[in-house]
Structure formats: C-alpha cells, structure tokens
Amino acid sequence: MYVVIEGIDTAGKSTQLEILAKKYNNAVFTKEPGGTPIGSKLRQMVLTGEANSKLAEMFLFLADRAEHIQEVVLKNKDKIVISDRSMISGIAYAQNLPLKTVIDLNLISTNNVLPSHVILLKLSKQELENRLSQKEHDSIEARGIDYLIDIQNRMEKTIKELNLNYIFIDASLSIEKISKDIEDFLNE
Ligand SMILES: Nc1ncnc2c1ncn2[C@@H]1O[C@H](COP(=O)(O)OP(=O)(O)OP(=O)(O)O)[C@@H](O)[C@H]1O
Numbered sequence: 001m002y003v004v005i006e007g008i009d010t011a012g013k014s015t016q017l018e019i020l021a022k023k024y025n026n027a028v029f030t031k032e033p034g035g036t037p038i039g040s041k042l043r044q045m046v047l048t049g050e051a052n053s054k055l056a057e058m059f060l061f062l063a064d065r066a067e068h069i070q071e072v073v074l075k076n077k078d079k080i081v082i083s084d085r086s087m088i089s090g091i092a093y094a095q096n097l098p099l100k101t102v103i104d105l106n107l108i109s110t111n112n113v114l115p116s117h118v119i120l121l122k123l124s125k126q127e128l129e130n131r132l133s134q135k136e137h138d139s140i141e142a143r144g145i146d147y148l149i150d151i152q153n154r155m156e157k158t159i160k161e162l163n164l165n166y167i168f169i170d171a172s173l174s175i176e177k178i179s180k181d182i183e184d185f186l187n188e
C-alpha cells in the first residue's frame with residue numbers, strides 16, 4: 001500500500017500524518033522533498049530558492065522523487081508506506097509547463113510507480129489566507145494565495161487525469177472529522 005497525503009501549503013498534511021503515525025505504527029512514514037539523504041540536500045536547495053530557473057527547480061524535485069521512489073517506496077513495497085506529498089505535487093507545482101509534459105516527466109522519475117491511495121486536503125481561499133497569515137513563508141509560499149489556489153486546482157485535475165484511487169476532503173473540517181474520513185478511506 002502506497003498512501004500519499006496531498007494538499008497545498010498549510011492544508012493540514014502534517015497534522016493528519018501525526019495522527020496516522022499513532023494508528024499505523026508499523027508503517028513507513030516519509031516525505032517529498034527530503035525523504036532520503038540526497039533528498040534532504042535537494043529540499044534545502046529548493047526551499048531557500050537557490051534555483052533561479054523554474055525548470056531547474058522542477059528537475060531538483062524530479063531528482064528527489066526518483067531517489068525517493070527507488071530508496072524508500074520500492075524498498076518497502078511489502079509494508080504500508082505513507083508519504084507527505086508525491087508526484088501529484090510535482091505535477092501541480094510545475095505550472096509553467098503543460099500538464100501532459102509534466103505528467104510524462106514525473107512518470108519517468110517514478111518509473112511508472114503510482115500511489116494506491118491519494119488523500120487530497122482542499123482549502124478555501126479564505127482559510128488559506130487565514131493559515132498563511134499565521135506563519136513565516138518559504139520561497140514557494142511567498143508566491144501568494146492565487147498561485148496556491150491554482151496549484152490546488154491542478155492537483156485535483158492531475159489526480160483525475162491519472163485515474164487514481166482518491167478522496168478529496170474539505171481541509172477546514174475539524175481535525176477529528178478529517179482523521180475519521182481518512183481512516184474510513186484506508187479501510188475501504
Ligand atoms: N482541520 C484543521 N482545522 C484548523 N486548523 C488546522 C487543521 N488542520 C491543521 N490546522 C492548522 O493549520 C496549520 C497548518 O497545518 P499543517 O502544518 O498540518 O499543514 P501542512 O499541510 O503540513 O503545511 P505545509 O505544507 O506548509 O508543511 C497549523 O497551524 C495547524 O495547526
């Protein structure tokens with residue numbers, strides 16, 4: 001089982017992962033970017049805005065993803081792997097390129113491995129504004145509200161385009177209700 005939890009910045013992914021970690025104590029918890037030693041270095045580079053070129057930035061994420069799939073997802077394919085972000089973020093955040101092109105590049109990076117379960121936490125513009133106002137922004141969050149809402153729409157489109165097994169959850173529901181919906185989805 002390869003489960004991914006997706007959503008734009010502040011959607012509540014870490015909050016739900018903390019709850020999942022208590023329920024699934026035999027699962028492998030991981031993340032993109034940064035789920036491997038090389039990935040940690042790549043994460044630092046992208047989030048501090050070292051790449052000036054958007055294309056270079058996307059290739060850094062793709063490198064992280066290729067290493068992560070080989071070293072974490074495939075090496076634990078007999079276990080439950082639960083990841084904070086995945087190729088869905090990779091496709092959605094690379095919004096300067098056509099969806100089809102980015103999907104193809106991402107499928108190369110994952111060796112065609114797709115998640116078995118996708119959880120997308122969806123924020124309203126108002127709730128996103130509220131949550132972003134309460135934290136310091138990294139170089140991607142600094143791109144603003146409209147940018148992130150566009151990314152969220154691309155996430156939804158990507159999940160449907162790839163015909164994945166998914167649940168979309170309103171991220172402004174209570175933490176407990178979201179967690180229950182996730183548990184039901186994983187137990188289906
Ligand atoms: N269901 C919820 N209702 C209200 N606030 C929430 C809910 N879930 C999370 N939060 C709050 O929203 C903020 C962002 O949550 P969290 O860090 O879990 O998001 P994230 O998706 O992991 O963010 P990022 O991608 O930026 O790391 C935190 O202050 C958290 O306490």
Ligand SMILES: Cc1cn([C@H]2C[C@H](O)[C@@H](COP(=O)(O)O)O2)c(=O)[nH]c1=O
Pocket residue numbers: 009032033061062085086089090091093094140141
């Ligand atoms: C995987 C991936 C991520 N991003 C962006 C999304 C976030 O702004 C950051 C990651 O930070 P988080 O604390 O882990 O949420 O990177 C991206 O632009 N492209 C990607 O492929």
